[in-house]
Amino acid sequence: MEIRKIKGAIRDYPWGDGSYIASLLGRRQEGTHAELWFGAHPSAQSVTEDGTLLSELIREDRAFLGPDWERHQGSLPFMMKVMDIGCPLALQCHPGKADAEAGWEREEESRRAGRAVSYADRNGKSELFLALSPVTALVGFRNAEEAMADLAVLVPASYGRVLKGLPSIRSLFQSLYDLPQGERRLILSEFRSAAASASEPERSGLFLTRRGAALECLRHHPDDISCLMPYLMNLVHMKAGEAMEVKPGTMHTYFHGFGIECSDPSDNTIRIGLTHDHIDRGEAGRIADLQESEVSVAAAETDGYGRTAYRSSSGAFTLLSVPSGDYGIAGDRLSIALVTEGSARFSSGGESLSLSKGECAIIPAALRYTLRCRGALYITEAGNAQ
Secondary structure: OOOEEEEOEEEEOOOEOOHHHHHHHOOOOOOOEEEEEEOOOOOOOOEEOOOOEHHHHHHHOOOOOHHHOOOOOOOOOOEEEEEEEOOOOOEEEOOOHHHHHHHHHHOHHHHHOOOOOOOOOOOOOOEEEEEOOOEEEEEEEOOHHHHHHHHHHHOHHHHHHHHOOOOOHHHHHHHHHHOOHHHHHHHHHHHHHHHHHOOOOOEEOOEEOHHHHHHHHHHHOOOOHHHHHHHOEEEEEEOOOOEEEEOOOOOEEEOOEEEEEEEOOOOOOEEEEOOOOOOOHHHHHHHOOOOEOOOEEOOEEEOOOOOEEEEOOOOOEEEEEEOOEEEEEEOOOOEEEEEEEEEEEEEEOOEEEEEEOOOEEEEOOOOEEEEEEEEEEEEEEEOOOO
16 A cells, blocks of 8 residues: 555644644543644654654655656655644744745854854745634734734823834834834733723623734733734634645744644744744844734635535645545545544555544555545645746
8 A cells, every 4th residue: 555654743833732732642631732743844854653754754665756756856745744733833924945045054153153143944834724723813914004003002102102104014023123122012001901990791602802812822922912913904804614825934923722724835934022932033024024914814615525625725735625525536645644533444456544633644645546635634645846
């Protein structure tokens, strides 16, 4: 059977909840399991059942990438993750390819010296997030006039003293982070009082309101000026089954919930706040898109097999949601398949492979197979981007 089971790598981060990943893997919850990686990034590689690194498998067996082996230089062209979010992620953005290349070279001396760096590899990163539960997020920036109007009400003294008259989101954003520490403390003190006493509820149904998001930030990072970002950024509510694309340069963070993230094969995260990890505000301010923007909703299409397809705008990868049913698939690109509920059975060439909840497999390019899905199956498929 050419389809191979692979085991994901668990990443513990302070923002992780852990309960969903523990349930998915059928184990007792231990630690703050934040992400479950299925990929070949050197930071945390998947392995086959016999312990072979996924990078080695793909490099040595050209059948997995098929005709794309040369184009991808024998490496996996995407990553697939399960995210289990317990509290706000770092406020962050990701670089494009050119910025990643330049940043990697620029930080070479710091990396050799063992100092904290922002660039973990040379790859740019765009991502597609599919919610498996209700998730609130901040993504990109809202209209400057609306943001300023909210701040004028929430922090009137600070607004009149240092913020009034700023002409754009860029100037407002940069001014907040450039203020002297004492001034930031005054703003945060006024903001905490306003957020605590405001009449707006913390939640609207299953989702956080702007006030609720701000209070979450204040609970975990009370001295961080980033706590004002719920009033500067687009507040996004994703129901289970809805997806969103986050392009390079887009500032974002997620709140409670869980979902699947597909991305380029990169761990480059440029953080500006809401974290105790390495912060690089200069680089974030340089590469971030600090203009008013709309959220890039990933349109759901139905492919020729009846699967729901969420495609990245770059064409680098596609996330497929496979409903229960029987399928005959003539695959043409390498894929990774993950069962989150029930089971899936793949058959090809007289052999079969079964996956149960929490199990994952890598499927080589150009493989014809039948699939019996009884539950929930998600497949990330390599795209055709050049």
